[in-house]
Every structure is written in structure tokens, then in C-alpha cells.
Amino acid sequence: MSIVLRDKILIVEDDPGIGKFLKANLTANSYDVVITETAKSALAMISSHCPDCILLDLGLPDLDGNQVIQNVRGWTKIPIIVISARSNEDDKARALDLGADDYLTKPFGTVELLARIRAALRHTRTNLENDEIAMSGCYRVGKLRIDYRKHRVYLDDVDTNLTPNEFKIVALLGKHAGQVLTYKQMLCELWGPSVGSDNKILRVHMANIRRKIEPNPDEPIYIFTEVGVGYRMAEEEK
Template sequence: MNERILVADDDSNITDVCRRYLEREGYLVTTAKDGLEALELWRHHAPDLIVLDLMMPHRDGWEVCNEIRQTADVPIVMLTARGEEQDRLMGLTIGADDYMTKPFSPRELVLRVRAILRRMRYVQTASATAAEHTIRYEGLAIDVAKRKVEIGGQSIDLTVTEFDMLYLLASHPGQVFSRTQILSKVWDFSYEGDTTTVTVHIRRLREKIESNPSEPRYIKTVWGIGYKFAGGD
């Protein structure tokens, strides 16, 4: 079944171009011209991925992303009109999986959408044939097949990117990954963003799975290099 993409932007030229390029790749595309319409279409169509502009009438992208993240982990790619770091960090902090700065190449958007959806399919397919479907370590359980995480039996809601980062690290316990390596492996293509993206996602992930994020049990910082999952020593 073809994946559904929701593109929300108040600039009709952008939504038209995005629709054309994404439909050319076989995706089913729905467009919204403001934040309220984006939320309505999200509720009714349950898209597999959302491309979301930050600056929209009625409800801006931050508000829309925040509301969606209350109940869903659907991948979200943020579009920002400015390349300011504050905008990027804000979008990532509230749960966006990726961001693109306008003006952007529609071909690059297609690459990013394809990469996010491909890595979701890959993890699901790989886990379906794996002998062990659950990674366990000191109260943490990662059900790879169902893409679910529990701490002490309590379910933890993670975004797609947060889960993929955790899975990457936990499936290689003790191995150190640089921020650049994490960008390459999790974002799954030649990513031109800065490594701040990784830092923000790691912080969000720790806030969800660590009882004390300042002294993490699971995701360890290797100063000057990157991160590793505990164990494997």
C-alpha cells in the first residue's frame, strides 16, 4: 500500500511542488493551507508522514506538532523559513524528526521522506525475521517488532527518530557512535544538517527513558566523541 503524506504550508506554490514531486515517487499526498486544516486532515487521514511549515495561520507548526505528539509518533519534517538555530532547536525539541530550511530542493525533500519511511520499514522487516525481538537491559525493554519501549513495565512513547536512535545504540551495546555516524545511520542518507540535531534528540530521549537524565543509566556520553549504550564492556 502506498504511504500517505500530509504537506501543510500556507504557500500554495510550495504545497503544489511538494505534491508533484512526492506523487511522482508513488506517495499519496494531501495538502493543508493552515494549522487547523493540518490537524483536521491528520485526524481523518492518519498519514504515514507529515511535512509541516512552522509559520502558518490559525495554528503554527509548533502548536500543530505539539498537539500531534500528545497522541502519535508519526514522523514530522519541519519546514522553517529561517535558518536560525533557535527555530531548528525549537522544532526538534517539541518532537520533529527532521527539518529543512527554505528555500529547499524538492528532490532533497523526497530523499528525506523516502529515508525516514525506508528506515521504518527496515526495522520492522529486520525484526520480523530476528530470533530475538526484544532487547532488554536493566529494566529497559525494546520490542523491535512492535517498535515499543517499556521501563519497568511502563510504556514509554517515543517518536520514530527517538526509537531509531535508541535501537541503533542498544543493538550495539558498548560501541561508541559519533554524532556524525548517528546522523548518517539514523537519517539514512548524506545528511547536510549539523550535529546539534543529534544532541537535541539524545536529550529528549534521555528525558523519556532515564530516571536521572543528568546521570544516565542507558545512554552514556563519551566526551569528545559521541554516545554509546551501556553494557558490552
């Protein structure tokens, strides 16, 4: 039985009415939605929930939303779409300069918001340095295929049924195939700087991943361990 992996959206909005409206519409469009009303809780949830996209209001009760953008951009490229009543060009320019991917002024239509979210997710899943992913939305090596649009990994065209966290690990390695990603880099990118330096969580996930994708988990051909350093995805032969 296949696991349905849905894109997770974190809404950071202190107006309960707007938050409820956004959550209802995104849920109706098959997104997995979590919501919070403060900047500090948002920063904690980004690490714990690993959202695929953040909808961020700037006028939060504890910190300005721009501080959230600056903090998040210090360790991850998760797409951030600002949704704000601030329509001044300087406000827009500042948010975008700090690292926001898009800026939507309130009020806005649901159709436009959904289109902006789809665009942000497409951009983050295509690495322009990787022609294969950029053109097809997939990365292939041997009999393994990572489908970035469907959030699935296939072996011989059979779904390997990775969990959401397992998929994120494989997807990250696939985008940097042939390169060694250190434990610290992966922990920070996947779970944020607050996760610490203990790579046990990675080792546990990797053991499960190898049981699902490797013909022989003890002699991997897709994901290699660089002892004491990190992991490396096999690079497809040209």
C-alpha cells in the same frame, strides 16, 4: 489482484505555489499526497487520513507550526519533517525539541527532500526493541509475515490484500508482538484522540483481518483478543 498501498504524505503549507510544487513532485515519486493550508485542518486530517509522514511549514495563518508538533506528539509518533524559511538555530532547536524528526530550510532541492522522507519512513517502521523488524524490515510469526517496507502482509508468501487501515492495525500489533495493546491505545495511535473510546471500528476491522489471515477466524493463532482490554499479536517462538 493486489492492492497497491502507497505511503501517504500530508503537506501542511499555506503558500499555494509551494504546496502545488511539493504535491506534484511527491505524486510523481509514487506517494499518495493530501494537502492543507492551516494548522487546525491539519490536526483534523491527521486523524482522518492517517498519514505516514507530515511535511510541516511553521508559518501557518492560524497557529504556529510548533503548536502542531506539540499537539501531534501528544498521541502519535508519525514522522514530522519541518519545511520552513526560518533558518535560525534556535527555531530549528525548538522544533526538534518539541518532537520534529527533521528540519529542512527553504529553499531546498527535491532530491534532498525525497531522501529525508525515505529516512523518516525507515525510522518509524523499525522498532529498535524488535531485532527482527530492525534488521529485515519484516516481522514473522508462523506462516504470517508483515513487510513494513512494502506495506503488505503475507500468509504462506501469498499477499493477504489487507486494506490500508487493516495493514496499519496489523503493523502496529506486530511492532509490539507479545504485548497487549488496549483499545484506547490503538484508537489513539491509529486515528487520534478525537476518535473517542468506541472500539466498534476496531472490532469491524479485526473481523475482516481475521478472515484474511487466520486459518480459522473463530480460533485465531496470530491475533488474540484480550476480552475487555484489547488485542495481542502472537510472539514468535525462539
